[in-house]
Amino acid sequence: MRVTIDKWIYGGAGVGAASGDGAVLSVPFSIPGEVVEVSDAELAEIVTTSPERVAPGCPHFGACGGCQYQHATYETQVRLKAAILREMLETTGLTDLPELQIHTDEPWEYRNRIRLRVGAVDGALRVGYNRRGSYEMLPIRECPIAAPLLMRTAKAILTVIEDAPALATWARQIVEVELFTNSDQSHLQMILFLRSDRGPDFTHFCEHLKKLIPELVGAGVIIVGASGKKEQPGARWGTDGLKYRAADKEYWVSRGSFFQVNRFLVDELVRLVTHGRKGALAWDLYAGVGLFSRSLADSFAEVVGVETVIGDLAAVLKGSGKRAVGATTAEFLRGAVLQREKPDLIVMDPPRAGLGAEVCELLGRVKAREMVYVSCDPQTLARDLKAMVDSGYTINEVHMLDLFPQTFHMETVVVLGR
Numbered sequence: 522m523r524v525t526i527d528k529w530i531y532g533g534a535g536v537g538a539a540s541g542d543g544a545v546l547s548v549p550f551s552i553p554g555e556v557v558e559v560s561d562a563e564l565a566e567i568v569t570t571s572p573e574r575v576a577p578g579c580p581h582f583g584a585c586g587g588c589q590y591q592h593a594t595y596e597t598q599v600r601l602k603a604a605i606l607r608e609m610l611e612t613t614g615l616t617d618l619p620e621l622q623i624h625t626d627e628p629w630e631y632r633n634r635i636r637l638r639v640g641a642v643d644g645a646l647r648v649g650y651n652r653r654g655s656y657e658m659l660p661i662r663e664c665p666i667a668a669p670l671l672m673r674t675a676k677a678i679l680t681v682i683e684d685a686p687a688l689a690t691w692a693r694q695i696v697e698v699e700l701f702t703n704s705d706q707s708h709l710q711m712i713l714f715l716r717s718d719r720g721p722d723f724t725h726f727c728e729h730l731k732k733l734i735p736e737l738v739g740a741g742v743i744i745v746g747a748s749g750k751k752e753q754p755g756a757r758w759g760t761d762g763l764k765y766r767a768a769d770k771e772y773w774v775s776r777g778s779f780f781q782v783n784r785f786l787v788d789e790l791v792r793l794v795t796h797g798r799k800g801a802l803a804w805d806l807y808a809g810v811g812l813f814s815r816s817l818a819d820s821f822a823e824v825v826g827v828e829t830v831i832g833d834l835a836a837v838l839k840g841s842g843k844r845a846v847g848a849t850t851a852e853f854l855r856g857a858v859l860q861r862e863k864p865d866l867i868v869m870d871p872p873r874a875g876l877g878a879e880v881c882e883l884l885g886r887v888k889a890r891e892m893v894y895v896s897c898d899p900q901t902l903a904r905d906l907k908a909m910v911d912s913g914y915t916i917n918e919v920h921m922l923d924l925f926p927q928t929f930h931m932e933t934v935v936v937l938g939r
């Protein structure tokens with residue numbers, strides 16, 4: 522079937538009308554303006570090629586489930602992502618939006634964290650990602666969106682296992698490995714996800730790996746067990762986290778804790794959220810390790826960080842004018858509304874699920890002078906913004922930060938006021 526591609530939609534595909542019946546079809550790896558032949562919902566042939574089409578930077582592009590946009594120039598990716606965001610906000614009923622501001626940096630080698638599957642392929646242990654549209658493992662040799670240290674470490678893991686027959690039985694238990702490095706790749710943390718944790722081999726393994734990857738500062742095991750069983754922490758080696766320098770501050774990120782994934786754009790994100798804002802009281806909801814709280818504490822008399830996984834935040838947000846609250850945002854806001862607390866600024870950076878109806882309703886009652894909403898999912902963002910606009914907030918700024926080049930994911934920062 523022949524389709525003229527009209528636009529990209531959220532999720533990574535292009536869409537357009539089929540010649541003949543005019544049915545709207547979504548076509549992976551297409552670019553607006555192209556005429557393509559589609560077969561079984563896949564791009565079969567490009568009839569008219571877009572001048573914005575380029576050769577992908579990764580040999581696994583297309584088969585791998587990770588990236589969707591390597592076939593388009595980076596400028597095209599950014600322009601079309603911004604168009605997707607604008608359309609998603611407008612179709613939710615958010616009109617009269619301010620002009621969208623775009624922020625980008627290096628489009629390759631940006632990821633500070635990757636999680637790879639580990640498994641035997643044709644008798645040899647390999648690392649990989651999920652194959653596109655499936656749970657099958659796709660063995661990979663490279664991942665050019667990841668900081669180079671991460672794939673170098675993944676290869677070193679395989680080398681250590683190959684070179685030490687004594688580790689072979691233990692290594693068969695490895696299901697996945699997560700690798701996390703700081704912005705200059707000077708330190709590395711590793712988590713091995715194992716089916717079971719038998720024997721003293723983990724220390725042995727980490728010591729061998731450290732010889733090949735001196736940046737490795739710590740590692741831990743998580744036992745995944747049989748399906749449906751809760752994950753359990755297992756053996757540990759070295760330090761339990763690493764120091765991460767961002768926005769002129771040093772953060773302690775415990776192994777497995779959330780940290781923004783793009784090592785080049787963290788400073789810009791912190792600047793957008795915090796720069797030029799000051800006052801008596803700021804709340805940092807969904808605070809993580811305190812990425813925004815720490816900077817806000819420089820210009821607000823009091824900063825309250827709210828986070829469910831409180832360890833790293835509590836360690837840094839203490840002392841005069843700083844408070845870490847271990848609670849869900851909804852729990853915290855219910856109490857704050859009763860106390861009629863009124864901050865000058867609320868920063869919120871929820872996971873993909875967004876704020877949800879109750880938190881939006883509570884924020885409507887708080888009536889803060891200014892709020893900054895940081896979102897990694899434009900669908901839940903649009904839903905939440907609509908609720909907040911309906912409760913009296915106005916949208917003053919919209920920023921799209923391309924924290925995830927080559928993929929359909931995007932980060933949005935929205936400044937609201939009243």
Ligand SMILES: C[S@@+](CC[C@H](N)C(=O)[O-])C[C@H]1O[C@@H](n2cnc3c(N)ncnc32)[C@H](O)[C@@H]1O
Nearest residue numbers: 779807808809812828829830849850870871872
């Ligand atoms: C997208 S991360 C943002 C972290 C931080 N603002 C940053 O930029 O590094 C979301 C954080 O919200 C926390 N979280 C998840 N659900 C929560 C809830 N209901 N209430 C408060 N925090 C929550 C997670 O543990 C995670 O640290």
